Amino acid sequence: MTLDARKEHILLAIIQDYITTAEPVGSRTIARKYKLGVSPATIRNEMADLEEMGYIEQPHTSAGRIPSDRGYRYYVDNLMKRQELSKEEEKLVLDSYLTKVQDVGQVLRRTGQLLSRITNYTAVVFTAHYGKTKFKHINLVYMSSGQCMVVVVTDAGSVHYRIIDIPESIGPADLETISAVLNRKLQGQSMENIKLTLIKEIYFELAKQKHILNMAMDLIRDSLAVETEEKIYLGGVFNILNQPEFHNVEKVKTLLSLLEQEQELANIMVDVFQVEGVTARIGEEITNERMKDCSVVMAGYRAGGKPLGGIGLIGPTRMDYARAFAVVEYMTKNLSLVMERLLCGRNR
Amino acid sequence: MTLDARKEHILLAIIQDYITTAEPVGSRTIARKYKLGVSPATIRNEMADLEEMGYIEQPHTSAGRIPSDRGYRYYVDNLMKRQELSKEEEKLVLDSYLTKVQDVGQVLRRTGQLLSRITNYTAVVFTAHYGKTKFKHINLVYMSSGQCMVVVVTDAGSVHYRIIDIPESIGPADLETISAVLNRKLQGQSMENIKLTLIKEIYFELAKQKHILNMAMDLIRDSLAVETEEKIYLGGVFNILNQPEFHNVEKVKTLLSLLEQEQELANIMVDVFQVEGVTARIGEEITNERMKDCSVVMAGYRAGGKPLGGIGLIGPTRMDYARAFAVVEYMTKNLSLVMERLLCGRNR
DNA sequence: TGTTAGCACTCTCATGCATTGAGTGCTAAC
DNA sequence: GTTAGCACTCAATGCATGAGAGTGCTAACA
Structure with missing residues (x-):
C-alpha cells in the first residue's frame, strides 16, 4: 500500500506540476524540472507502475499523466508538506475579526468572504446548531x-x-x-x-x-x-470560473445548481465537522454525482467544546491542497476563538 | 423618426423571432412565419432600409439580421404589446407576500428570489433609504x-x-x-x-x-x-447561464464581476427609481462597458409617497421586454403595498 | 412606381485529410 | 536496474472543399 521513495518522488512531481499547470505531465517534463537523477525512460517505467496501481491516469495514449483521485489521496495523506500562511495573510484574518464584535451571522458571512478571497476558491460556511436553542x-x-x-x-x-x-x-x-x-x-x-x-x-x-x-x-x-436548522453561507462562488476545468458552461451550471441547494451541501459537510482537524474529500469520495470533479477541504469550528459547524473550500480535484489545509486550519482556529467569545462569554 | 406600418411589422417580426430563437433572422423566415403578404425579396428591400436607419444589423454578410439597441428601443417605445401575468403567477406573488409579515430585509430578499424565479432572469432589488433614519x-x-x-x-x-x-x-x-x-x-x-x-x-x-x-x-x-447606505439584493444570478449569449465563460465573468460590485449596480439603478412607471435601459444606454450586451428593466417602489428603492431584471439585450415589463410592474405595485404596511402602519 | 423572380455572390460551418508534436511502450544494449 | 533508440498513437492544427443560408442586384411584371 505504501510506495518506494522514487515512486513517491515521481508522484509528488506529477501532482505538483499538474496542480500548477493543469496540463497532463509527461516523463520528459519531470526529468527536466524535478531533478531525480534518472532519465525520462526510467520515469516512464515508474509511471507505468503508478498507473497500474491506480495513482495516476492517462487522458489518452499520447498525453502525459494526471493524478487520479487515489493519487491525490495518497498525496494528501503521505506526501503533502505542511504549509503556513504568510504574516500578511494572518494579519488579514485577525484584522477582519477584530474590527468589530459582530453578531454570529455576520461573523460567519465574513468568514466565507475571507476564505474565498485568500484562496481564490469557493468557500462554504455551515452552522449546525447542535442541541436546543433556548x-x-x-x-x-x-x-x-x-x-x-x-x-x-x-x-x-x-x-x-x-x-x-x-x-x-x-x-x-x-x-x-x-x-x-x-x-x-x-x-x-x-x-x-x-x-x-x-x-x-x-x-x-x-x-x-x-x-x-x-x-x-x-x-x-x-x-x-x-x-x-442548518444554515449555509457561501463566499466567492464565482471564483470557480477562474479554474480552467470550469471553462465550459455546462460544468459550471451543474456545480452552481448544487451550491444553490443548501440541503445537499449540508449533507456533504455534516459528517465531518465534528471530527478533530482538517479533512479532505476528494472527487468521487464525495457522495454526490455533481461534485465528482471537485474536492472539498474542510474542518469544524467549535465553542465551549461544542462543535458548532464547519468551514470548507471547494475547488477542482486539482486544487492546491497544501494551501487549502493551511488556510482552513488557521481559519477554524480563529473562528472558534471568535465564536467562543460571542457565545460563551468573554475570552480575553 | 417614425416608421411606416410595413417596416414596423417587419421590425416587430425580426425582434419577436430573435427574442425566441436567438438566431439571426432572414427574409425567408419572416415571409414564411409572419404572413405579411409580400415576398422575401420585398422584405429584403425593407430590411436594407431598416439597417440603413440603424434599427437592425447584420453579424456578417450571409447571416440574417438581428435587432440593434436602437431597434429594441423602438420596439419598447412603440410596438410592444402590453402583457398581463397569468392568474397563477399573480397568486404566486401574493402568496409569497402574505405568508408572514416579515422584516424589511427579508421582504426584499424574497422579492429578488421571486422575480428571478418567475422570469428566469437575474433580479436586482435595491434600497435607497431616502432621507434620514431616526x-x-x-x-x-x-x-x-x-x-x-x-x-x-x-x-x-x-x-x-x-x-x-x-x-x-x-x-x-x-x-x-x-x-x-x-x-x-x-x-x-x-x-x-x-x-x-x-x-x-x-x-x-x-x-x-x-x-x-x-x-x-x-x-x-x-x-x-x-x-x-444603499443595499442591494440579487436573485437568480445563475439564470444568466441559461442564456445562449452567455455560453462563453469570459462574458459570464465580466458580468458577474460587475454584479459583485454593489456600488456600480446602484449607479445603474439610482437615476430611475424615482421616476413613475417601468423603465428599460437597453445595451449601450447603460453607461457601463461591462453591461453593453445586457438590458435592465426596472421600476421604483415607494411607501407613503416616498420613493424607497427599485427593482430590476437583468437579461441579454435580447430579453423578453413585454414580459419583463409586466412582471416588474406587477411586483413593484405589490412590493409598494407591503412596504407601506411595514413602515407606515397598517394598510388594510 | 412598387413588387417579385432569378441569379450570382458572400460568408459561416461542418467535414475530411494531411501534418506536426508530445508522449508512450518496447526492445536491446550497457 | 538503467538508458538510448525507435516505432507507434493520438490530439491538435491548418487547409481545402462543399453545402447551406442569406443577401443584393437586375430585370421583368402589374
Missing part, C-alpha cells in the same frame, strides 16, 4: 399607533424580529407589561419546554392582549425553530 | 455574567444588534436603567441631532456605565449610518 429575551417595541415590533433573542446569540399590527388602543406601557410577563415566564426555556400549561398561564395572565400574544408566540416559535 | 428604540439584554446584547431599532424598520462585554458587576437591572435613559433621551432623533450636548447629558446621567455607554452609542451610530 429562549432568552423578548421585547415588544412600540412603533406607531397600531404597530409594534417584536424582537426575540435566543441564547445562540441571534436576534429575530417582526413587525405586527396591534389594536390602536394599545400603548407603549401595555407592551412593556406583556414583554415583562413573557420574559419572566419563558426565560431559558427551549421549544420543548414551552408546554401547554405554561402557555395557558401566560394567556390567563394577559387575557386582554390575546391577539398580540399570538403574534409574539409565533415569532418565538419560529425563532427557536430556525435556530435548529 | 433612532427608535434601544434595548440592552442581559445574557450572562459579563455579556450583554445591544439591540437597536430604527424607524426604517430594521434591527441591529451586537454582543458586548460588560463588567461582571453589572446586572440586568443596571442594563434596564441604561436602556430607559437612552430611550428617553434619543427617541426619534436622527444622527445629526444626536449632538454633543445631548451626549454629554446622557453621560452625565449614567457616569458609572461609561464603558457600556460607549459600546451602545457605537451601535446606534453604526445603525443609523448603515441605514443611509
Whole structure:
C-alpha cells in the first residue's frame, strides 16, 4: 500500500506540476524540472507502475499523466508538506475579526468572504446548531399607533424580529407589561419546554392582549425553530470560473445548481465537522454525482467544546491542497476563538 | 423618426423571432412565419432600409439580421404589446407576500428570489433609504455574567444588534436603567441631532456605565449610518447561464464581476427609481462597458409617497421586454403595498 | 412606381485529410 | 536496474472543399 521513495518522488512531481499547470505531465517534463537523477525512460517505467496501481491516469495514449483521485489521496495523506500562511495573510484574518464584535451571522458571512478571497476558491460556511436553542429575551417595541415590533433573542446569540399590527388602543406601557410577563415566564426555556400549561398561564395572565400574544408566540416559535436548522453561507462562488476545468458552461451550471441547494451541501459537510482537524474529500469520495470533479477541504469550528459547524473550500480535484489545509486550519482556529467569545462569554 | 406600418411589422417580426430563437433572422423566415403578404425579396428591400436607419444589423454578410439597441428601443417605445401575468403567477406573488409579515430585509430578499424565479432572469432589488433614519428604540439584554446584547431599532424598520462585554458587576437591572435613559433621551432623533450636548447629558446621567455607554452609542451610530447606505439584493444570478449569449465563460465573468460590485449596480439603478412607471435601459444606454450586451428593466417602489428603492431584471439585450415589463410592474405595485404596511402602519 | 423572380455572390460551418508534436511502450544494449 | 533508440498513437492544427443560408442586384411584371 505504501510506495518506494522514487515512486513517491515521481508522484509528488506529477501532482505538483499538474496542480500548477493543469496540463497532463509527461516523463520528459519531470526529468527536466524535478531533478531525480534518472532519465525520462526510467520515469516512464515508474509511471507505468503508478498507473497500474491506480495513482495516476492517462487522458489518452499520447498525453502525459494526471493524478487520479487515489493519487491525490495518497498525496494528501503521505506526501503533502505542511504549509503556513504568510504574516500578511494572518494579519488579514485577525484584522477582519477584530474590527468589530459582530453578531454570529455576520461573523460567519465574513468568514466565507475571507476564505474565498485568500484562496481564490469557493468557500462554504455551515452552522449546525447542535442541541436546543433556548429562549432568552423578548421585547415588544412600540412603533406607531397600531404597530409594534417584536424582537426575540435566543441564547445562540441571534436576534429575530417582526413587525405586527396591534389594536390602536394599545400603548407603549401595555407592551412593556406583556414583554415583562413573557420574559419572566419563558426565560431559558427551549421549544420543548414551552408546554401547554405554561402557555395557558401566560394567556390567563394577559387575557386582554390575546391577539398580540399570538403574534409574539409565533415569532418565538419560529425563532427557536430556525435556530435548529442548518444554515449555509457561501463566499466567492464565482471564483470557480477562474479554474480552467470550469471553462465550459455546462460544468459550471451543474456545480452552481448544487451550491444553490443548501440541503445537499449540508449533507456533504455534516459528517465531518465534528471530527478533530482538517479533512479532505476528494472527487468521487464525495457522495454526490455533481461534485465528482471537485474536492472539498474542510474542518469544524467549535465553542465551549461544542462543535458548532464547519468551514470548507471547494475547488477542482486539482486544487492546491497544501494551501487549502493551511488556510482552513488557521481559519477554524480563529473562528472558534471568535465564536467562543460571542457565545460563551468573554475570552480575553 | 417614425416608421411606416410595413417596416414596423417587419421590425416587430425580426425582434419577436430573435427574442425566441436567438438566431439571426432572414427574409425567408419572416415571409414564411409572419404572413405579411409580400415576398422575401420585398422584405429584403425593407430590411436594407431598416439597417440603413440603424434599427437592425447584420453579424456578417450571409447571416440574417438581428435587432440593434436602437431597434429594441423602438420596439419598447412603440410596438410592444402590453402583457398581463397569468392568474397563477399573480397568486404566486401574493402568496409569497402574505405568508408572514416579515422584516424589511427579508421582504426584499424574497422579492429578488421571486422575480428571478418567475422570469428566469437575474433580479436586482435595491434600497435607497431616502432621507434620514431616526433612532427608535434601544434595548440592552442581559445574557450572562459579563455579556450583554445591544439591540437597536430604527424607524426604517430594521434591527441591529451586537454582543458586548460588560463588567461582571453589572446586572440586568443596571442594563434596564441604561436602556430607559437612552430611550428617553434619543427617541426619534436622527444622527445629526444626536449632538454633543445631548451626549454629554446622557453621560452625565449614567457616569458609572461609561464603558457600556460607549459600546451602545457605537451601535446606534453604526445603525443609523448603515441605514443611509444603499443595499442591494440579487436573485437568480445563475439564470444568466441559461442564456445562449452567455455560453462563453469570459462574458459570464465580466458580468458577474460587475454584479459583485454593489456600488456600480446602484449607479445603474439610482437615476430611475424615482421616476413613475417601468423603465428599460437597453445595451449601450447603460453607461457601463461591462453591461453593453445586457438590458435592465426596472421600476421604483415607494411607501407613503416616498420613493424607497427599485427593482430590476437583468437579461441579454435580447430579453423578453413585454414580459419583463409586466412582471416588474406587477411586483413593484405589490412590493409598494407591503412596504407601506411595514413602515407606515397598517394598510388594510 | 412598387413588387417579385432569378441569379450570382458572400460568408459561416461542418467535414475530411494531411501534418506536426508530445508522449508512450518496447526492445536491446550497457 | 538503467538508458538510448525507435516505432507507434493520438490530439491538435491548418487547409481545402462543399453545402447551406442569406443577401443584393437586375430585370421583368402589374
